[in-house]
Amino acid sequence: MAGKIREVKDAFGKVHQFAEGLEGVIATTTEICFIDGQAGKLMYRGIPIEQLAEHSTYEETSFFLLYGHLPTSRELGDFIRRLKSHRAVANEVFDIVRNLPKSAAPMSMLRTAISSLGHFDQDAEDDSLEKHYQRAEHLIAAFPTVAAGIQRIRKGLEPIAPDPELGHAANFLYMLNGERPTDYAARVMDVALILHAEHGFNASTFTARVIISTLSDMYSAVTGAIGSLKGPLHGGANERVMRMLMEIGSADRAEDIILQKLRNKDKIMGFGHRVYRALDPRAKILMQFSQKLAEQVGDTRWYDISKKIQEVMEREVGHKGIYPNVDFFSASLYYYLGIEVEMYTPIFAVSRVAGWTAHVVEQLKHNRIFRPRSVYLGPAHMDYVPLDQRTES
Ligand code: SDX
Secondary structure: OOOOEEEEEOOOOOEEEEEHHHOOOOOOOOOOEEEEOOOOEEEEOOEEHHHHHHHOOHHHHHHHHHHOOOOOHHHHHHHHHHHHHOOOOOHHHHHHHHOOOOOOOHHHHHHHHHHHHHHHOOOOOOOOHHHHHHHHHHHHHHHHHHHHHHHHHHOOOOOOOOOOOOOHHHHHHHHHHOOOOOHHHHHHHHHHHHHHOOOOOOHHHHHHHHHHOOOOOHHHHHHHHHHHHOOOOOOOHHHHHHHHHHHHOOHHHHHHHHHHHHHOOOOOOOEOOOOOOOOOHHHHHHHHHHHHHHHHHOOOHHHHHHHHHHHHHHHHHHHHOOOEOHHHHHHHHHHHOOOOHHHHHHHHHHHHHHHHHHHHHHHHHOOOOOOOOOOOOOOOOOOOOOHHHOOOO
16 A cells, blocks of 8 residues: 655655655564455454454453464363453552552553563563463453552552452453443443454554564563553544543534534544554444443433534545544443543553554564664764854854
8 A cells, every 4th residue: 555655865865765654564474463444354363353343252352362263162261260360460569550640641650550560570581482471461461450450549549459250341340440340331341352452563563563573571562552552643542532522512513613623634533544444343343332332321422423523524534534443432432331531541551452462472473673764864964063163053
């Protein structure tokens, strides 16, 4: 796919062509995910996302992403038992969180807390593949506990211990809200976690692969990925979508406000994608759940505003291949699930840690350090000027 190919002359007069932002550039091979951006298709290791959303669970999908095959019932049972046994987090990690400024954003706290987990891994320097798989499982298990604990501490409350009776998604909602979710709410969260678990060489996953390509460690790779996901052009978009919906307030105000934003050349959060030139298949599924939840809670306002924005955007910029992405309908869906807006991006990380760690292991299996080049546009030549001969500009 021809991206934004730029042609520039470097400082020595040589002409170079390159794709800004590595658009369309292939960095290596993978067996984990395939995206057909033109057709709006997504598959994890060959299985269409629609089938996983309908039939799988986040636990099963995480195993599938990490180990490359659908687990047998024994394998799945053992995997779930291992995840449950590693949900608890060392108190020292929450002590670190308690000592952070309460005003710190949850994603910044998550970055610090997950980074600290590495210090409590006795075998942190053991770089065997077996240990990397174990670390991946520990991180998948612990992310919900850390993320939920951060939100509780930010609100001056104590973290809630994981409930071994509950599945991964239900337990996350329980630790976040302090009460067991309904079966339906747990299933909606489970599907949302499946949909956010993996997406090829997105910025945060690529970040993780670049870091591990130097043979650094998994904690560093995942911490870097959190930092990348935090950005509003990536995972941080979902929080901004909800704040935009709140700013608009009602469907009848949506058109004028969106048109004004487009005239201002503002990026509408939750729309557009580097790869998709059609509706993100994940957005389609999230939209259906948002509508169902809206009807269940009897407040369709946020869903209605979202649909109006989608209508205006498809009329105005659909021809440019700009459609809702995964962050658009997840915003109203999380709102209907009673989740605070500042937790939307941490939820993305709670899910994507499965994809990040699967890619870290895959990178290690056939590694070559990532080291791209750049076109030099600086001075072709300069001599050193002694300090006493430099003039104030
Ligand atoms: C995720 O990569 C992944 O797979 C990510 C992800 C995953 O699962 O990991 O799918 C998750 O990050 C989804 C994206 C979430 N981000 C947003 O919703 C933020 C808003 N979106 C845009 O910033 C943008 O669409 C990006 C960052 C997602 C993609 O940017 P590109 O590919 O660099 O596109 P671009 O900025 O070069 O825009 C191309 C054109 C421009 O118009 P022209 O200058 O050519 O006239 O499209 C326009 C842009 O102005 N455009 C938008 C727009 N996105 C692109 N115009 C209005 N609103 C938007 N959202």
